[in-house]
Amino acid sequence: MPLQRVPTLPNAAQPQDLPDAxxxxxxxxxxxxxxxxxxxxxxAARRGRLRLRRGTVETPAFxxxxxxxxxxxxxxxxxxxxxxxxxxxNTFHLWxxxxxxxxxxxxxxxxxxxxxxxxxTDSGGFQVFSLGALRKISEEGVRFASPIxxxxxxxxxxxxxxxxxxxxxxxxMVFDECTPYPATFDEAAASMQRSLRWAQRCRxxxxxxxxxxxxxxxxxxxxxxxxxxxxxxxxxxxGFHGYAIxxxxxxxxxxxxxxxxxxxAPQLPENQARYLMGVGTPEDLIVGVQHGIDLxxxxxxxxxxxxxxxxxxxxxxxxxxxxxxxDTEPLDPTCDCYTCRHFSRAYxxxxxxAGEILGSILNTIHNLRYYxxxxxxxxxxxxxxxxxxxxxxxxxxxxxxxxx
Numbered sequence: 421m422p423l424q425r426v427p428t429l430p431n432a433a434q435p436q437d438l439p440d441a442x443x444x445x446x447x448x449x450x451x452x453x454x455x456x457x458x459x460x461x462x463x464a465a466r467r468g469r470l471r472l473r474r475g476t477v478e479t480p481a482f483x484x485x486x487x488x489x490x491x492x493x494x495x496x497x498x499x500x501x502x503x504x505x506x507x508x509x510n511t512f513h514l515w516x517x518x519x520x521x522x523x524x525x526x527x528x529x530x531x532x533x534x535x536x537x538x539x540x541t542d543s544g545g546f547q548v549f550s551l552g553a554l555r556k557i558s559e560e561g562v563r564f565a566s567p568i569x570x571x572x573x574x575x576x577x578x579x580x581x582x583x584x585x586x587x588x589x590x591x592x593m594v595f596d597e598c599t600p601y602p603a604t605f606d607e608a609a610a611s612m613q614r615s616l617r618w619a620q621r622c623r624x625x626x627x628x629x630x631x632x633x634x635x636x637x638x639x640x641x642x643x644x645x646x647x648x649x650x651x652x653x654x655x656x657x658x659g660f661h662g663y664a665i666x667x668x669x670x671x672x673x674x675x676x677x678x679x680x681x682x683x684x685a686p687q688l689p690e691n692q693a694r695y696l697m698g699v700g701t702p703e704d705l706i707v708g709v710q711h712g713i714d715l716x717x718x719x720x721x722x723x724x725x726x727x728x729x730x731x732x733x734x735x736x737x738x739x740x741x742x743x744x745x746x747d748t749e750p751l752d753p754t755c756d757c758y759t760c761r762h763f764s765r766a767y768x769x770x771x772x773x774a775g776e777i778l779g780s781i782l783n784t785i786h787n788l789r790y791y792x793x794x795x796x797x798x799x800x801x802x803x804x805x806x807x808x809x810x811x812x813x814x815x816x817x818x819x820x821x822x823x824x
Contacts (some may be wrong), residue, residue, distance in 0.1 A: 454591065454634035454661040456693045456714070462807035464686065464712045467799055470693050472538045472590040473633055474530065477505045479693065479714040480798055482705065482791045483540060485722065488513050489533045492722050493777075493784040496535045502757065502785060503792035506537060506590070508717045511583050512544030512575075516568050520586045528588030540717070541589035543580045543622075545596045545638075546666075546698070557597065559614070577621040585631045592635050593664065594622040599642040601671045608642030615640045616654040623658050634661035636695060639684055642667060643676050648684045656689070663688045664695035665713075669704075678707060685711040702731055702794055702818060706811050709798050721791050725783035728772045731790045733814070735821020737765070739783070744769040757789035758782075 452471065456479075460467040468479040484491045484499060487510040491499055499507065509529055526532040529539055548555055548562045555564035561576030580595035596615040599608050619637055626635045637655035641647030655663060665684050668677045681696065685708075688694045695715040696708045705716055721731065728739040732752035737744070739751075747765035759768070759782040771779030794814070801810035 453632070454636075454693060456662070456691060458690065460803050460805070462802040462805045463710070465709050465798070465802050465807040466694075466712050466714060467802035468693070468714055470714070472506075474536065474538045474590050475505070477538060477715075478799060480705075480709045480795055480802075481505055481715055482795050483508045483715060483717040484788055484791075485717055485719045486510075486533070487719075488517070489529060491784075491788075492726065493780045494722075494788070496533065498781075498785060499535070499788075500537070502789040503796070504537070504788065506715075507535065507539055509533075509539055509541045509587065509589060510544070510547065511541045511580060511587065511593075512547035514541075514587065515544065515575075515583045516566055516573075520583060524586055528586070530588065538590040539587075540591040540715075541584050541587055541593065542697070543584070543593040543595040544575060545580070545593075546598045548575060549598045549600070557614075559617070577618040578625040581622050581625040581631070581635075582629060585626075585629045588633065590633050591662070592626070592631065592633060594619045594635065594637055594660075596638045596640055596666060598670065599640055599667045601643070601667075603642045605642075605644055605647070608640075608644055608647050612641045612647050612651050616651060616658075619655060619660075620658050623660070636660055636662040636664050636693075638664045638666040638697070639688075640667045643672060643680060645680070645683050648680060649687070652684065652687055660692075662693040662695060664697050664715075666697045668696070669699045669718075677704075681708065681711050681713075685713055688712070702791070703815060705791070705794065706798070706814060709802075710807070710811060721787035722784050725787040726780045728779075728783065730768075730783055731787055732821065733790075734817050735819075735824065739765065739768050739772050741769075751786055752790070755786065755790060755793065757786050759786040759789075 455471040457469045458466055459469060470477040470479055483506050484504050485508045489509055491507060523529055523532050548564060551564050555562050561574055563574050566573050577595040584592035595618050597611045599611040637660035639648055639651045641651045685694060693714045694712060696713045698718055699708060699716060700718050708716060730737045730739055730751055733754050737751060744765040749765055750760040751765060752760055763782060768782060801807045
């Protein structure tokens, strides 16, 4: 059953202090929904440019995760300062809270959260399937109990697209079934085939609703190459504005993830953006770029920051450790972030031990800037056709630092 729309309030009832919509007569011709230009190669690594409705993303790029419409411990101005080009929002959580009727008053997620650059929203599939016994899957969709108040909810492929149309995200994702790990071949095949049927329903709903943004398909199939091939073939037949690899980093050994990534990524369309969902560590990002991935997202840099686990060029730092109590050095002498330019490891250690909110803020600024700097360095290496050497040096520096 489709979700009911809440009419947008007349102008007089709109929230105050919102930027005015541009005059249609002055607006430039809108760019294609997701126009990807391949600028350079270094091996299989790709340097690209992705043009979306609200801006251009230089790739490869990392997208900070703003599950509830906020990247935890960060304001939009902070995100711009650390170089975020695009952020990710969560369809499932925003639907449950604050709800579509709130976001509709702001004519979409961008005005609601005060972010003027592109946004990608996932479909909610991963979150729904993470509910375990609280959800029941059928061909029509997924019934589940809200983790917020226990109310009964029903999410369908059409509903997931309608939510994302209200959110007005620059990139929407199809509603898919995230194949669990481990899964037998038959279980993974059934899951993949259902995801393909849902992908077709998503594409139909997306077109019927007149969504002006981009819709990406998601390749599933578990740890089985023939199923990944079948999934991609089915998605290509339907046709999408970009393609993602899903169902990885769900508990499988790292070698399994790399095997499926190495098999699947080269088969994705050359002239469209390639997105690896939910991955991961700095090492994972380097390996992903090596195999031709353009877009990444993961909660790791923000979640780890709040837990005092900080990434640097020369390995990871667990700032709660007593060894940093008197350390006058910045987190990373090669980092240009606000945290590293102004504060010592000793101060960050103190903030973490004292449970101060500022500690989470400064740690998150650093981790996200580290990820953005890493992507920028990889982009430059691809431009100069030195990716292999750069990747080897980055991996070596982190490995040696982590051993120290």
